[in-house]
Amino acid sequence: MSPAAPGLLASVTDLHEMELARAGGADIVDLKQPAFGALGAWSTQALTAAVMLWSAWGEQLGAAGRPALSATVGDQPMVPGLIRAAAERVAGTGVPLVKVGLFVSPHANECIEALAPLASRVRLIGVLFADEAPDFAVLAALGRAGFAGVMIDTADKKAGSLTAHLDPLTLGQFVAEARRHGLMTGLAGSLRLEDIPALVGVGADYLGFRGALCEGGRTGTLDPVRLGQVHARLREPSDH
Numbered sequence: 056m057s058p059a060a061p062g063l064l065a066s067v068t069d070l071h072e073m074e075l076a077r078a079g080g081a082d083i084v085d086l087k088q089p090a091f092g093a094l095g096a097w098s099t100q101a102l103t104a105a106v107m108l109w110s111a112w113g114e115q116l117g118a119a120g121r122p123a124l125s126a127t128v129g130d131q132p133m134v135p136g137l138i139r140a141a142a143e144r145v146a147g148t149g150v151p152l153v154k155v156g157l158f159v160s161p162h163a164n165e166c167i168e169a170l171a172p173l174a175s176r177v178r179l180i181g182v183l184f185a186d187e188a189p190d191f192a193v194l195a196a197l198g199r200a201g202f203a204g205v206m207i208d209t210a211d212k213k214a215g216s217l218t219a220h221l222d223p224l225t226l227g228q229f230v231a232e233a234r235r236h237g238l239m240t241g242l243a244g245s246l247r248l249e250d251i252p253a254l255v256g257v258g259a260d261y262l263g264f265r266g267a268l269c270e271g272g273r274t275g276t277l278d279p280v281r282l283g284q285v286h287a288r289l290r291e292p293s294d295h
């Protein structure tokens with residue numbers, strides 16, 4: 056893989072898909088229930104079981120040989136107490152990377168501040184939504200609050216892929232600005248195989264997928280063949 060190639064984040068709905076994602080070379084296995092929304096969450100019990108499986112991978116493969124593990128907290132309203140409680144629930148299961156949706160709202164900064172105390176216990180990833188015309192000024196607030204990273208995804212999965220909302224130049228500005236604030240970066244949002252070459256050149260750390268990996272769309276089942284195609288396309292040499 057060229058040093059510039061982004062890692063692969065694969066969203067999964069159960070322990071079986073977790074195993075498929077690991078076997079298929081995902082760099083981040085992302086626990087998400089797409090049927091419950093853009094950032095639909097797993098139950099506490101299922102998250103606990105996933106953390107046990109991830110720990111077992113660590114024993115078999117060593118910490119460096121297993122993928123990272125993230126989980127989403129659900130599509131929460133931008134209310135500081137609610138968003139904090141949702142993130143606490145997921146962090147309490149031992150998932151090391153917690154993805155929190157930051158919908159466009161006058162209360163976004165208060166929500167980010169409410170999450171700051173968790174940043175010493177868990178690696179927080181803020182998720183912005185391309186189809187809501189996000190303000191990248193929020194990146195400075197994420198950096199100040201100790202977030203580990205930021206992703207751009209799409210909220211409305213029927214409204215086209217990420218590239219229908221933001222062009223590669225704008226995404227490049229997002230990546231550069233996020234890095235300036237010490238944030239790891241990811242891009243997602245109904246990405247298809249054909250979106251990959253242009254996005255590889257943007258320079259994000261990860262590209263995230265669900266729908267493109269599945270038989271029957273994002274609420275269907277993870278298909279190892281589709282996963283293999285995405286994995287291979289990410290690693291194709293790029294002329295960027």
Ligand SMILES: O=C[C@H](O)COP(=O)(O)O
Pocket residue numbers: 064066085087208209212243244245246263264265266267273
């Ligand atoms: O975090 C990545 C997402 O799960 C992407 O899902 P999607 O490809 O169905 O938009």
